[in-house]
Amino acid sequence: MDELEFRRRLFADPNDTEVIDHAIENPEQQGLVNELQDFDAQLKSALHVEVPTGLADRILQQQYKDETSTASNVVDIAWYRRYNAPFATAASMVLAVGIYFMSATSSPLQAGEHALEHVYYEVNALERSQEVALQVVNEKLAMFGAQFDSLPGKVTYATFCNFKGQKSLHLIFQSEHGPMTVFIVPAQNNDYQQEDGHFSDERFAGVIANGQKADTILVANIGTPMEDYQTEINGALRWL
Amino acid sequence: MTMKKKRYEALVQVYHSELYRFAYWLCHDPTIAEDLVQETFLRAWRSLESLQDDKAAKPWLLTILRRENARRFERKQFDYADVENDTLEDNKSVTLDDEMEQTVIQRQINKLSSEYREPLLLQVVMGCSGEEIADILELNKNTVMTRLYRARNQLKEALTDNHEPIKGASN
Numbered sequence: 516m517d518e519l520e521f522r523r524r525l526f527a528d529p530n531d532t533e534v535i536d537h538a539i540e541n542p543e544q545q546g547l548v549n550e551l552q553d554f555d556a557q558l559k560s561a562l563h564v565e566v567p568t569g570l571a572d573r574i575l576q577q578q579y580k581d582e583t584s585t586a587s588n589v590v591d592i593a594w595y596r597r598y599n600a601p602f603a604t605a606a607s608m609v610l611a612v613g614i615y616f617m618s619a620t621s622s623p624l625q626a627g628e629h630a631l632e633h634v635y636y637e638v639n640a641l642e643r644s645q646e647v648a649l650q651v652v653n654e655k656l657a658m659f660g661a662q663f664d665s666l667p668g669k670v671t672y673a674t675f676c677n678f679k680g681q682k683s684l685h686l687i688f689q690s691e692h693g694p695m696t697v698f699i700v701p702a703q704n705n706d707y708q709q710e711d712g713h714f715s716d717e718r719f720a721g722v723i724a725n726g727q728k729a730d731t732i733l734v735a736n737i738g739t740p741m742e743d744y745q746t747e748i749n750g751a752l753r754w755l
Numbered sequence: 756m757t758m759k760k761k762r763y764e765a766l767v768q769v770y771h772s773e774l775y776r777f778a779y780w781l782c783h784d785p786t787i788a789e790d791l792v793q794e795t796f797l798r799a800w801r802s803l804e805s806l807q808d809d810k811a812a813k814p815w816l817l818t819i820l821r822r823e824n825a826r827r828f829e830r831k832q833f834d835y836a837d838v839e840n841d842t843l844e845d846n847k848s849v850t851l852d853d854e855m856e857q858t859v860i861q862r863q864i865n866k867l868s869s870e871y872r873e874p875l876l877l878q879v880v881m882g883c884s885g886e887e888i889a890d891i892l893e894l895n896k897n898t899v900m901t902r903l904y905r906a907r908n909q910l911k912e913a914l915t916d917n918h919e920p921i922k923g924a925s926n
Contacts, residue, residue, distance in 0.1 A: 527903040528878070528885065554911065558879050561860035564779050566772045567789055574767050574796045581797055 522547070529555050580645065603639065610636045627714025629679055630721050630732045634696050640687055641694040643671040655684055657755075659701050659729060664751045667744060668695070692739040697748060698732040713741070728754050762809070763800055770816055771796070777817070777880050780864075781824050781873075791827070795820040814887045817877065821891065863913045871906035874899050 516524070516537050521544060524534045529551035538544035614632060634641075647670045653662045655673055671694070672687035683700040702725075714721050721734040722741040731752070733745055771792060778788040778795075798819050799806075806815050864872060877883040877891060885903075889896040 523904050524900070526907045527900040551907070554907070555879060557856075557860060558864070558875075558910070561857040562776065562780060562864070562876070562880050564776055564785075566775045567785065570775060570789065570792065571767050571771050573789075574771060574793055575764060577793055577797060578763065578800045581800065 525551055581651070607636070625714070626679070626723055626730070626732065627712075627721055630696075630698060630723075630734050631714065631716055631719060633676065633678065633685070633698070634719060634734045637685070640672045641696070643687065644689075645671060647671060647673045652684075652686060656699070659684065659699065661699070661729070661752055661754050664753060666751065667747050690735065690739065690744060693736045695733060695735040695739065695744060698730075698734075699752075700730045700732065702726065702729050724749060726752075759803055763796075763803060766799065766809075766812055766816070767796055770813060773813075773881050774816060774820060777876055778820060778824070780876050780880065781821075782827070783865075787827070791820055791823050794823050798823070813881065813883065814891050817881065817883070817891050860910075860914065863910055866913070867906055867909060871902050871909065874902045875906040875910075878903060 516534075521534060521537060524531055525538075525548060528534070529548065535548055538548045610632075614636060649663060649666065649670065652666070652670055652673045655675065656662055666686075666688050668688040668690045670686060670688045672685070674685050676683055676685040676698070678685075678698055678700045681700050683698050686697040686699070687694050688697070689695075712723060714723070715737060718737065719734050720737045720739065720741060721732060722745055724731045724745055726749070731745070731749055733741055733748065735741065735744070774795060775788055775792050778791040779785060782788055782791065795816060799816060806812060864875070867875070874888050874892065877888045878885075883891070885896050885899050888894075888903075889899045892899065894902075
């Protein structure tokens with residue numbers, strides 16, 4: 516190793532064992548090794564910043580949240596805990612069987628009715644308050660090739676659902692008029708009847724918009740100005 | 756607890772501090788640095804299966820973090836870090852002299868062009884080997900070693916120019 520190579524390698528990595536061994540017999544080179552190692556220690560200490568306390572816990576916490584918002588089996592457990600009674604599960608199962616029956620039999624169920632059923636089926640989800648980041652929503656929505664620029668409220672639920680045999684995105688956000696459910700159902704292969712318009716029952720009102728690439732269905736408490744939200748949401752939904 | 760969770764928790768415990776420091780020096784903002792680290796680990800969790808060998812965890816996490824940082828610029832949500840306006844970290848419990856010296860070193864590191872600064876940060880802050888840095892930055896190892904050499908060379912020169920007046924003032 517000549518002097519030039521020695522210097523280059525030492526400056527590139529002061530802890531290179533080959534270079535350090537090489538310098539043992541040469542006091543001058545040994546001096547330079549020590550100098551560079553001290554210099555690195557200085558750099559390291561200048562670059563030392565305090566790590567925020569609790570960062571590791573926050574990272575693990577976030578991972579847990581992510582898991583509960585995407586894995587459906589974990590959501591089931593959350594329902595148990597919230598109601599402390601098994602009847603919620605029993606009710607869900609009855610509804611699940613009911614909905615399966617309704618989608619399996621070929622009765623021409625209207626999309627509005629189906630949307631209402633779906634909302635009742637997951638009515639517990641309306642109570643959620645933990646925020647789902649817009650980015651998480653967009654990661655799911657990316658599967659349909661779309662993205663939201665914004666939503667008019669805090670998103671508290673985002674999951675894929677089967678909407679009349681069609682994989683769709685089921686969102687809930689907290690509007691000024693209470694929780695609002697949004698179904699985004701890609702337009703291909705919809706076996707439900709295409710219809711624009713309104714539907715409601717004694718508790719919820721809804722509106723359906725047939726888009727070119729997907730239908731957007733909103734469901735919220737009666738008395739909510741649905742059209743305003745419909746315009747806002749369809750305006751914020753961008754197809755990529 | 757599942758195996759996946761155990762493995763993930765170990766990764767978080769081992770690497771979160773180093774990754775935070777590296778992220779901090781990439782973006783010069785404690786809040787953004789924390790976001791970057793959070794986002795990195797979230798993505799790591801989602802694709803943990805793709806990490807075959809835990810020995811490769813560090814370069815793997817760094818690759819995710821750098822990609823996240825690049826996305827940040829694509830989104831243009833944040834302003835670019837400006838060398839003149841950098842927030843320089845206060846290191847408490849050091850003397851004023853040391854503090855000044857560290858500030859001077861930080862400033863000089865920030866002045867390095869990013870092609871020299873980044874390999875240096877990976878080596879000094881993250882303790883990455885030349886091969887790992889080459890892997891993360893997608894360069895060949897010789898290029899990495901040359902850049903590391905130049906980075907230290909430039910820093911040493913700049914700091915010897917700068918060093919004297921500070922020491923002089925404290926005398």
